[in-house]
Amino acid sequence: MTSPGDGTPVKPPPSFSPGVARNASKSRYPDESEATASLDAELADARTGSSPTSPLPTATAELPIRSSSPQSRSGRSSTPQLARSSIGSPFDGRSDGSEDIRSLIIRAFSPTVAVHASEDTDALVRNKGFKGGFWDLVRPFGETIPGKVVIRDSIGSSRAWEDYGVRFVNIKGLGAANAARDSPLAQMEEVLEKQLNSGEDTLGGAISGKDVLGIPATTPLSKLFLRQLLSSTSATPHETFGHPVASVIAISSRNTAPLETLRQLYAESNTGEKRLPDWIQQDYLRYYVLIHDEERDDIAESTKLYDQMKRHFGLHCHLLRLRSSQCVVTDDDSTQVPPCEWLSPQEHLLGVGEAETLVDLGTDGTPYLFDSDATAIKTFIRELMVQSVIPFMENRVAVWNDQVASRRRGISGRLAAVSRRWPFGSSSRSGIGSSGGNSGNYDTTQNFYAPESPEATLRKMADFAFMLRDWKLAASTYDMIRSDFGNDKAWKYHAGAHEMCAVSMLLNPLAMSAKIKLESVDQMFETACYSYLTRCSDAPHALRSLTLAVELLKSRGGSAIETAARWAMRVMDFGLVESIGQILFMERVAACYASKTTVTGAKWGARRRKAGMWSILAADQWLKAGKPSLASACLEEAERLYADVLEADGAFPMPEMQTFVDNLRHAVKVEYLEARGFDARDESPIEDPIGTEEISEKLDKRSHRRSLIGLPAQLDAGNLKLSPGPGTLEEAPNDDFERA
Amino acid sequence: MSYYFTILSPTDTPIFNIAFGTSKGGGDGIARFRFPDTAQYMNQFIIHSSLDILEEAQWTNGGIGARFLLLHQPPQLPSSGSSSTLGASSLLGSSGSTTRASSSSVAANPTSPQTEEAVRQFMSEVYESFVKTAMSPFYKQGMEIRSPVFRSKITAAGKKWL
Numbered sequence: 001m002t003s004p005g006d007g008t009p010v011k012p013p014p015s016f017s018p019g020v021a022r023n024a025s026k027s028r029y030p031d032e033s034e035a036t037a038s039l040d041a042e043l044a045d046a047r048t049g050s051s052p053t054s055p056l057p058t059a060t061a062e063l064p065i066r067s068s069s070p071q072s073r074s075g076r077s078s079t080p081q082l083a084r085s086s087i088g089s090p091f092d093g094r095s096d097g098s099e100d101i102r103s104l105i106i107r108a109f110s111p112t113v114a115v116h117a118s119e120d121t122d123a124l125v126r127n128k129g130f131k132g133g134f135w136d137l138v139r140p141f142g143e144t145i146p147g148k149v150v151i152r153d154s155i156g157s158s159r160a161w162e163d164y165g166v167r168f169v170n171i172k173g174l175g176a177a178n179a180a181r182d183s184p185l186a187q188m189e190e191v192l193e194k195q196l197n198s199g200e201d202t203l204g205g206a207i208s209g210k211d212v213l214g215i216p217a218t219t220p221l222s223k224l225f226l227r228q229l230l231s232s233t234s235a236t237p238h239e240t241f242g243h244p245v246a247s248v249i250a251i252s253s254r255n256t257a258p259l260e261t262l263r264q265l266y267a268e269s270n271t272g273e274k275r276l277p278d279w280i281q282q283d284y285l286r287y288y289v290l291i292h293d294e295e296r297d298d299i300a301e302s303t304k305l306y307d308q309m310k311r312h313f314g315l316h317c318h319l320l321r322l323r324s325s326q327c328v329v330t331d332d333d334s335t336q337v338p339p340c341e342w343l344s345p346q347e348h349l350l351g352v353g354e355a356e357t358l359v360d361l362g363t364d365g366t367p368y369l370f371d372s373d374a375t376a377i378k379t380f381i382r383e384l385m386v387q388s389v390i391p392f393m394e395n396r397v398a399v400w401n402d403q404v405a406s407r408r409r410g411i412s413g414r415l416a417a418v419s420r421r422w423p424f425g426s427s428s429r430s431g432i433g434s435s436g437g438n439s440g441n442y443d444t445t446q447n448f449y450a451p452e453s454p455e456a457t458l459r460k461m462a463d464f465a466f467m468l469r470d471w472k473l474a475a476s477t478y479d480m481i482r483s484d485f486g487n488d489k490a491w492k493y494h495a496g497a498h499e500m501c502a503v504s505m506l507l508n509p510l511a512m513s514a515k516i517k518l519e520s521v522d523q524m525f526e527t528a529c530y531s532y533l534t535r536c537s538d539a540p541h542a543l544r545s546l547t548l549a550v551e552l553l554k555s556r557g558g559s560a561i562e563t564a565a566r567w568a569m570r571v572m573d574f575g576l577v578e579s580i581g582q583i584l585f586m587e588r589v590a591a592c593y594a595s596k597t598t599v600t601g602a603k604w605g606a607r608r609r610k611a612g613m614w615s616i617l618a619a620d621q622w623l624k625a626g627k628p629s630l631a632s633a634c635l636e637e638a639e640r641l642y643a644d645v646l647e648a649d650g651a652f653p654m655p656e657m658q659t660f661v662d663n664l665r666h667a668v669k670v671e672y673l674e675a676r677g678f679d680a681r682d683e684s685p686i687e688d689p690i691g692t693e694e695i696s697e698k699l700d701k702r703s704h705r706r707s708l709i710g711l712p713a714q715l716d717a718g719n720l721k722l723s724p725g726p727g728t729l730e731e732a733p734n735d736d737f738e739r740a
Numbered sequence: 741m742s743y744y745f746t747i748l749s750p751t752d753t754p755i756f757n758i759a760f761g762t763s764k765g766g767g768d769g770i771a772r773f774r775f776p777d778t779a780q781y782m783n784q785f786i787i788h789s790s791l792d793i794l795e796e797a798q799w800t801n802g803g804i805g806a807r808f809l810l811l812h813q814p815p816q817l818p819s820s821g822s823s824s825t826l827g828a829s830s831l832l833g834s835s836g837s838t839t840r841a842s843s844s845s846v847a848a849n850p851t852s853p854q855t856e857e858a859v860r861q862f863m864s865e866v867y868e869s870f871v872k873t874a875m876s877p878f879y880k881q882g883m884e885i886r887s888p889v890f891r892s893k894i895t896a897a898g899k900k901w902l
Binding site for chain 1: 789791
């Protein structure tokens with residue numbers, strides 16, 4: 001119905017001059033300016049340009065509730081946004097927030113590179129203040145690779161990506177990932193709670209992440225949630241995103257027997273004690289790094305050694321020049337190490353990412369690096385990815401596509417697959433009686449496919465294609481194998497393939513013009529969710545697939561939004577999330593409905609009322625959770641949403657609704673002010689709609705709802721905003737301006 | 741299964757409200773919502789939000805004849821736990837879209853064709869009595885309907901069909 005292209009003209013809320021409403025409230029509450037400034041800081045800076053009427057943009061007092069003051073469409077035009085997102089993406093003009101989420105999701109599935117460093121290397125790096133050794137040092141830099149990364153897809157066309165990343169993992173942690181611990185979901189909840197309590201102020205200020213169009217994008221909290229969720233899963237047999245694509249074997253120039261050490265490290269990871277679990281394919285790329293200590297060793301020696309390495313191990317080598325002394329803030333060319341974006345909930349709880357809070361104290365918790373070191377590491381990572389890992393992956397995909405997938409795709413392959421199921425003659429493993437019997441590659445006792453089996457290889461190939469962002473190939477491959485897993489009763493694989501098939505279909509910008517596709521995607525999520533939850537009772541993965549469904553369907557726009565909202569409600573129904581997660585999902589439902597746009601020129605087709613309802617419910621829940629500032633943000637959001645559909649004075653037509661909202665407003669206000677040390681109890685709820693300052697004169701005596709006015713005669717008149725409602729409202733602030 | 745039935749005026753103000761339970765299968769006709777403490781406003785919220793769909797449907801579904809829309813609000817959680825509050829709202833009106841009637845219910849299986857048919861029957865009966873009431877010379881458009889006769893008729897229709 002709405003193709004992504006014409007979804008753009010969201011009807012902006014009636015344009016207010018925002019500074020005015022704030023002035024009005026200022027006169028009532030002159031002494032809360034500092035206390036509440038933070039709530040408004042973000043809004044203020046978004047508006048300063050468009051509100052010349054406000055004399056004190058930052059100091060203006062802001063009540064937690066600005067009743068019925070819809071956010072103005074900020075004065076900025078949408079052109080820069082268009083320019084940004086038009087890099088080959090068909091989502092031009094889609095809200096910035098969804099681009100952001102898409103990018104987040106895409107980056108979550110980055111290739112994994114294991115780090116395997118020798119003792120002397122780790123000692124050298126530990127000397128620099130990185131407790132975790134070499135892995136700890138390179139990890140934050142891997143999350144964004146500077147510059148564009150060009151990837152060729154299966155049909156040979158290349159595309160440049162700005163936001164490519166790589167995940168470095170410690171080789172020691174890979175095998176023993178699933179140690180006994182409480183479920184990642186509980187940990188996630190804990191992290192959210194921690195974040196809420198610690199960063200109440202900052203969150204309150206930045207909570208209203210509005211994008212240019214005024215559609216609620218995402219709150220930082222829900223982004224944190226998503227990031228947590230996507231990084232919570234460790235390496236599992238059924239999907240290969242966590243399996244290393246390559247491993248970096250590092251030695252330092254301090255090593256006395258460098259080549260032997262390299263060989264020994266290789267052997268250790270191949271056959272020795274650091275060997276990865278059986279379900280991980282062992283022939284990943286090995287990349288050899290020599291770390292040269294600038295301060296203690298001779299570069300000539302190192303270069304010689306490096307040449308030797310190249311001769312022995314081929315081209316996948318790098319010479320990384322680092323200074324061995326520790327860098328402190330006061331050093332001339334110190335740069336801060338970027339914070340890690342993808343910390344698993346467990347690491348969050350252990351406080352790995354906590355170092356940032358100590359920044360201004362300059363304690364040793366904050367890692368700093370010399371500028372030259374940072375540059376060297378960035379160059380190293382870029383070279384590693386662009387020259388070795390990505391070509392390796394491209395090559396692998398091409399080979400597997402050629403050898404395994406095409407054979408499977410062809411007629412003979414299908415016949416073979418069938419005949420494998422009904423083995424005639426000798427060794428009838430699965431028995432002829434069981435129709436659709438298994439292929440025999442699935443190890444039912446240990447629940448995984450051997451990595452060399454065609455099923456595992458195809459899954460790996462699809463994952464590689466996914467990580468290389470060739471979603472078309474990925475989707476078709478997942479599609480090919482998903483029924484095989486079902487036949488083998490490999491339920492986790494089955495669920496994973498369904499999930500990723502749907503996700504890659506949704507990510508593929510060109511596919512899915514037809515509605516039928518949407519239904520099949522829906523069906524796949526349904527299957528994935530059922531397999532994860534009921535057959536494997538794997539709640540984290542089920543939650544992940546549903547969350548991905550919500551976010552990606554939401555970014556699709558149009559009729560997919562309804563589905564997105566439905567999945568979000570399913571998440572709540574299943575009880576996959578705990579209290580804070582519930583509220584976040586309520587907010588997501590509201591955001592989904594809010595992003596549904598009206599049919600061009602008409603006034604219907606949006607879901608403003610639904611969005612408003614969910615926002616109010618979320619506000620109620622936040623209040624119950626004791627977070628009045630978040631509740632007030634939600635309430636504000638609800639008012640902005642309702643502003644379109646309610647009468648000009650913002651009154652609800654239904655009496656109980658009105659009382660509920662009034663009470664909620666009052667409660668939020670009281671708690672909010674109390675939290676900041678004001679006593680607002682004496683204020684009666686009747687006096688509540690402060691901030692509106694009865695500015696709206698009700699001029700229009702119409703007897704129909706707005707959607708009935710201006711329809712259908714105005715259908716062709718573009719998005720005229722002729723309805724009397726906004727008109728009267730626009731008058732009002734001017735009055736106020738004179739008064740102020 | 742409990743129902744919450746509302747007639748809205750063209751400006752979205754409710755002019756008639758009634759909540760009743762099912763009389764089928766041994767029901768006593770008393771409304772019992774899953775969450776009694778929040779039911780009052782939640783029902784109104786649900787009805788109000790279903791206007792979105794109604795608004796869209798009245799323009800996309802051809803003319804505004806006496807047609808029925810049975811829309812199911814997806815399950816949602818007013819407080820906690822799993823619930824299935826379902827809102828069904830229907831559009832009535834033969835000449836202009838001036839009358840709307842909504843009902844919401846907590847149901848075991850509100851999607852079944854039997855339920856839908858029952859609601860349809862109920863609606864047409866309600867519509868008849870509504871037209872009669874609205875034609876009263878003492879009734880002005882948009883006024884709240886206070887007529888006890890009308891209320892008893894609705895209750896009877898509810899008992900009969902739902």
